[in-house]
Amino acid sequence: MNTILNFLGSDHRACDNLFAAAEENMANSNWEHGSKLFDQFCKAMERHFAMEEGVLFPAFEAKSGNTMGPTQVMRMEHEQMRALMRDMKAAVAGGREADYLGLSETLNMIMQQHNLKEENMLYPMSDRVLAESREAVLSGMDAVQR
Numbered sequence: 013m014n015t016i017l018n019f020l021g022s023d024h025r026a027c028d029n030l031f032a033a034a035e036e037n038m039a040n041s042n043w044e045h046g047s048k049l050f051d052q053f054c055k056a057m058e059r060h061f062a063m064e065e066g067v068l069f070p071a072f073e074a075k076s077g078n079t080m081g082p083t084q085v086m087r088m089e090h091e092q093m094r095a096l097m098r099d100m101k102a103a104v105a106g107g108r109e110a111d112y113l114g115l116s117e118t119l120n121m122i123m124q125q126h127n128l129k130e131e132n133m134l135y136p137m138s139d140r141v142l143a144e145s146r147e148a149v150l151s152g153m154d155a156v157q158r
Contacts, residue, residue: 016068016142017135019150023063024127027056031123035116038109047104054097061090063153068138071149075141082134089126093119 030053037046069083096119103112142149 014147014150015135016138016146016149017131019153020060020063020068020135021131023056023060024131027053027060028123028127030056031116031120035113035120038112038116041109043104043107043109050100050104054101057093057097059156061094063156065090066156067149067152071142071145071152072134072138075145076137082129082137086126086130086134089122093122093126096122 030049034046034049034053037043037049040046065087069087073079073083096115100112100115100119103109103115138149139146
């Protein structure tokens with residue numbers, strides 16, 4: 013049985029792998045390849061956010077009746093990560109490797125804490141709350157544009 017935890021947890025790992033590859037390339041001054049990997053990472057993260065914000069969170073909130081709990085915190089953290097990613101894009105465009113790497117460190121820390129909260133709390137709660145509609149939620153998330 014596929015679960016929300018497995019589906020989105022594996023997406024976290026895919027995003028993390030792209031992020032690590034981009035960071036490694038940037039740190040080794042392979043700027044051109046690193047920037048391509050960073051673009052792929054940003055697209056993957058936006059898709060991940062869209063799956064959560066457009067499908068999972070509304071379903072969870074509708075079923076649980078809770079709109080001010082964990083989903084609200086996750087949305088705020090998504091905005092923090094988006095802001096860091098925009099700053100990182102600007103650093104890449106300006107060829108500012110040190111700025112990129114500093115922002116990368118901050119983003120990595122926030123992502124890891126965020127992922128732990130989702131994988132240890134929100135996703136298991138979603139699997140329980142949305143048990144009857146889990147397959148529809150998973151299909152809806154899978155349909156989000158790549």
